Amino acid sequence: MERLIPPTLSLKGRLRVPGDKSVTHRGLMLGALAQGESRLHYPLKAGDTLSTAAVMRALGAEITEQGEHFHIKGAGLRLQEPTDILDCGNAGTLIRLVSGLLSGQEFFSVLTGDASLRRRPMGRVTKPLLAMGARIEGRDRGNLAPLAIRGGGLTGIHYELPIASAQVKSAVLLAGLFADDDTEVVEPAPTRDHTERLFRHYGLPIEVEGRTVRTRRASPFGARDLTVPGDISSAAFFIVAALITPESEVLLEGVGLNPTRTGLLGVLKEMGADLTWEVTEGQDGEPVGWIRARSSALRGISVDPRQIPLMVDEVPALAAAAAWAEGETHIPGLEELRVKESDRVAAIAQNLQRLGVGVEAGPDWLRIQGGRVQAGVVEPFHDHRIAMAFAVCGLPVGVRVQEAEWASISFPSFWEDLERLSNPA
Ligand SMILES: O=C(O)C1=C[C@@H](OP(=O)(O)O)[C@@H](O)[C@H](O)C1
Numbered sequence: 128m129e130r131l132i133p134p135t136l137s138l139k140g141r142l143r144v145p146g147d148k149s150v151t152h153r154g155l156m157l158g159a160l161a162q163g164e165s166r167l168h169y170p171l172k173a174g175d176t177l178s179t180a181a182v183m184r185a186l187g188a189e190i191t192e193q194g195e196h197f198h199i200k201g202a203g204l205r206l207q208e209p210t211d212i213l214d215c216g217n218a219g220t221l222i223r224l225v226s227g228l229l230s231g232q233e234f235f236s237v238l239t240g241d242a243s244l245r246r247r248p249m250g251r252v253t254k255p256l257l258a259m260g261a262r263i264e265g266r267d268r269g270n271l272a273p274l275a276i277r278g279g280g281l282t283g284i285h286y287e288l289p290i291a292s293a294q295v296k297s298a299v300l301l302a303g304l305f306a307d308d309d310t311e312v313v314e315p316a317p318t319r320d321h322t323e324r325l326f327r328h329y330g331l332p333i334e335v336e337g338r339t340v341r342t343r344r345a346s347p348f349g350a351r352d353l354t355v356p357g358d359i360s361s362a363a364f365f366i367v368a369a370l371i372t373p374e375s376e377v378l379l380e381g382v383g384l385n386p387t388r389t390g391l392l393g394v395l396k397e398m399g400a401d402l403t404w405e406v407t408e409g410q411d412g413e414p415v416g417w418i419r420a421r422s423s424a425l426r427g428i429s430v431d432p433r434q435i436p437l438m439v440d441e442v443p444a445l446a447a448a449a450a451w452a453e454g455e456t457h458i459p460g461l462e463e464l465r466v467k468e469s470d471r472v473a474a475i476a477q478n479l480q481r482l483g484v485g486v487e488a489g490p491d492w493l494r495i496q497g498g499r500v501q502a503g504v505v506e507p508f509h510d511h512r513i514a515m516a517f518a519v520c521g522l523p524v525g526v527r528v529q530e531a532e533w534a535s536i537s538f539p540s541f542w543e544d545l546e547r548l549s550n551p552a
C-alpha cells in the first residue's frame with residue numbers, strides 16, 4: 128500500500144507514542160517464565176511483539192489482551208514443548224532472545240521467521256549458546272534460521288561479546304538462568320540494559336560491574352505487574368519531523384528515557400536542535416519523561432561512532448535530519464545496520480538519492496550532503512524504520528511512501544498520528 132504525504136506546513140501537538148518494543152518483548156518472556164498472574168500495562172501491540180505473545184503462548188503461557196494491558200498467566204521456569212514450529216515473523220529480538228530461553232529447556236523446538244529474518248545472522252547467538260551446551264542446528268552451519276534447538280544441561284560461561292549487541296547479551300543472560308555455575312557477559316561498549324533492569328524487577332539474579340554482567344541459575348519466581356514506557360525509537364520520527372518542518376512544536380509524553388537509548392537526543396542537540404527533555408518518574412526500573420522538539424536550523428556534524436549503539440535503531444531518523452541540515456553529516460560505526468530488517472546503510476542511501484539528496488555510503492558509514500530535499504517516491508525495502516524515516520524526510524516537500532504497511536511492525540498508529548499532528552499546505 129502506498130501512502131501519499133502532502134507537503135506539510137507545520138507539525139503541532141502532543142503525542143503519547145506506543146509502548147517500548149524492547150521492554151514489551153522482554154516483559155512477555157519474563158511474565159511467561161514467572162509463576163502466577165500479572166499484567167503488562169501499555170505494551171506495544173504491533174507486528175513484532177504480537178509474534179512474541181504467540182510464541183510464548185505456544186510454549187505454555189496464557190496471554191490475553193484485556194483493554195490497555197496483556198494479562199499473563201506464567202508457565203513457570205519449565206515451559207512446554209511446542210507442537211509446531213515457532214514463527215518469529217520479522218522480529219530479530221524475539222528469535223535471538225527466545226533462542227537463549229529455549230537453550231535452557233529440555234525439549235525440541237524450531238524457530239523460523241519471514242524472509243528478512245531468515246537472512247539475518249544467528250551465529251552471534253548460536254555460538255555462545257552452543258558453548259553453554261545447547262544443541263542447535265540451522266542453515267549455513269547454524270548461522271541462519273530455521274534453527275532447531277534441543278536445550279538443557281547448560282553450564283555457565285564467561286563470554287566477551289565480539290559486537291555491541293543487547294540481543295546477544297540478553298540471549299546469553301536468559302540461558303544463564305538455566306545454567307550450572309555463573310554466566311558472565313562482557314560488552315565491548317554499553318548497549319540497552321532493559322534485560323538487566325527487568326531481571327532486577329522480577330528478583331532474578333543479576334550483578335553489573337562496569338561492562339560485565341553476571342547471572343546464575345534462577346529459582347522459581349513470582350509474577351509481577353510491569354508498566355511499559357513509550358518507545359523512544361518511535362518518538363524519534365516525530366522529534367525529527369518537528370525539527371525539520373517550519374513552525375513546528377511537538378511534545379512527546381510518557382517516553383522511556385533510559386540513558387542506553389537516548390544517543391539520538393545528544394547528537395541532534397549537537398546539530399543545533401531546539402530539543403528539551405526531562406525525566407519525571409521512574410517506572411518499574413526505567414526512567415520516563417517528556418521530550419519537546421521545535422523547528423530548528425540544523426547543521427551537519429561528524430557523529431561520534433561511540434554513540435551508535437545508544438541510538439542504533441534511530442540512524443534512519445538521524446539521516447532524515449541530516450538531509451535537512453546545512454552542510455555535511457558524517458555517520459560512522461554503522462556496520463550493524465547492514466544486518467537489520469534491511470541493509471539500512473544501502474536503504475538510507477538509495478532513498479536519500481530518490482529525494483535528490485547527495486549521499487555517499489561506505490561499508491560502515493554514510494556521508495550526507497544536507498540542505499536540499501525534493502519531493503519523490505521512497506521505497507522501504509520491507510523495513511518499518513525506513514518507511515517511517517523517509518515519510519518524515521519528505522514531509523516538508525511531500526512524498527509518496529511505498530509499502531507503508533510495514534510501519535505496523537513497531538508503530539501501527541504512525542500514519543494516523545502523523546496526519547493528526549500535520550497541517551498540510
Ligand atoms: O535488545 C533489543 O531489544 C534490541 C537490540 C538492538 O539490536 P542488536 O542487539 O542487534 O544491536 C536493536 O537494534 C533492536 O531493535 C532491539
Ligand SMILES: C=C(OP(=O)(O)O)C(=O)O
Binds near residue numbers: 219468512537
Ligand atoms: C532492528 C530492529 O528490530 P529487531 O532486531 O528486533 O528486528 C528494529 O526495530 O529497528
